[in-house]
């Protein structure tokens with residue numbers, strides 16, 4: 001059974017009502033268990049759990065250190081293109097936005113590669129807008145071939161592909177995939193994706209599973225917090241992660257939950273997520289899935305990321321630029337404003353000062369092909 005079939009067993013509004021009906025006794029019951037089930041997960045996501053954050057934090061810290069040690073995997077994104085055929089209402093790359101549109105040339109890819117490599121980064125996440133006609137598999141394979149000798153792990157965050165195309169990417173050296181569903185509510189999904197290929201909810205939802213079938217070593221999932229009622233979306237994100245962990249045990253699954261802080265252009269978020277809400281979601285995911293990777297990007301401030309270090313996070317980006325060619329020269333074609341502007345070195349110093357190890361390399365494609 002696919003995850004889409006699993007998801008269809010639930011009604012978004014029923015789950016929302018269930019989460020909001022949880023009481024302190026349900027939270028205390030969940031906190032008394034080492035392994036929690038779906039009902040407990042809903043209780044810890046609920047407003048009733050907010051007064052228990054300290055207890056949740058201590059537990060989340062203990063579990064994370066047991067499973068991952070005191071480590072933070074460090075990576076950086078490389079934006080290859082901001083050309084996009086879609087009209088996602090919340091995104092700066094929306095095709096209707098007037099921003100400089102860039103597709104990096106081979107020379108520009110080499111330049112960005114050298115800069116990022118010199119920063120000490122060895123895990124790279126390649127990001128594009130969604131324009132398979134202009135930035136398709138041929139372009140991506142060429143980009144991967146240009147840079148792969150400089151990075152030990154190359155992941156992609158691009159448009160959803162067929163299983164055949166994921167296999168093609170895998171055979172050319174891509175070892176991981178990030179694909180955010182944005183929201184698990186089909187009605188809201190249709191509303192915020194009015195046109196373009198991204199409008200197809202099921203095709204996107206199946207992307208991570210097709211990637212896992214192709215053999216990707218890592219899969220990243222996520223929602224955009226604030227598009228929909230965030231506690232309910234987090235419930236489904238937890239189910240999605242659990243589904244992949246159970247069915248594709250060779251693939252390591254991680255999650256991200258970027259949040260909308262303020263309206264972008266004319267877009268009005270359903271709700272604004274504050275720091276306490278954010279921390280509660282992070283802790284709850286850790287208590288639900290002990291082996292889940294949890295990723296916090298530079299979209300969050302330096303001060304806040306420092307505080308999150310001990311609360312269950314396993315992956316953080318550093319030194320990021322969110323426009324194509326931005327490491328060589330910043331311009332206005334950013335997807336979002338980076339809040340944590342520290343260099344990789346400054347970020348790693350902070351991690352060490354807190355008694356953690358920044359992990360710049362934990363993988364080599366040699367392990368895959370033995371060459």
Ligand code: SF4
Nearest residue numbers: 084088091093094129
């Ligand atoms: S979210 Fe992705 S698909 Fe949508 S407009 Fe932005 S880059 Fe394009």
